[in-house]
Amino acid sequence: MKDLVLIEGLHVDAVIGVYDWEKEILQNLVFDLEMAHDNRPAAATDDLSKTLDYEAISNFIKQYCLENTFELIETLAERLCAKLMDVFEFESILMTLRKPGAVSAARSVGVKIYRTR
Numbered sequence: 584m585k586d587l588v589l590i591e592g593l594h595v596d597a598v599i600g601v602y603d604w605e606k607e608i609l610q611n612l613v614f615d616l617e618m619a620h621d622n623r624p625a626a627a628t629d630d631l632s633k634t635l636d637y638e639a640i641s642n643f644i645k646q647y648c649l650e651n652t653f654e655l656i657e658t659l660a661e662r663l664c665a666k667l668m669d670v671f672e673f674e675s676i677l678m679t680l681r682k683p684g685a686v687s688a689a690r691s692v693g694v695k696i697y698r699t700r
């Protein structure tokens with residue numbers, strides 16, 4: 584089992600959706616991330632620069648969602664994972680992206696993708 588760095592329940596507002604009315608409003612999205620990374624070098628040195636900075640990654644996701652609009656949450660998840668892989672040095676990522684307001688009868692709906700280098 585590999586070490587992981589986690590982000591759970593990251594709430595982000597975004598313009599996202601298939602329908603015209605959705606292109607005029609912000610909707611809440613919730614991200615969960617599991618990123619595989621060897622945590623031993625950071626633990627041995629107590630040095631933030633040797634790990635994945637979950638604060639920096641959270642801020643990156645918020646900024647990306649502010650600057651980009653898509654119809655499908657599948658597209659957002661795929662493109663965001665690709666960008667995160669370019670910028671941050673994890674071995675793999677499991678991203679769950681939920682759109683809690685989309686289906687009123689459901690607690691949440693969403694997608695989950697796993698990408699590796």
Ligand SMILES: Nc1nc2c(c(=O)[nH]1)N=C([C@H](O)[C@@H](O)CO)CN2
Binds near residue numbers: 602684
């Ligand atoms: N698999 C998906 N299904 C649907 C999506 C989506 O992004 N992925 N989006 C919509 C609409 O935008 C919906 O959220 C409006 O309530 C419908 N189905």
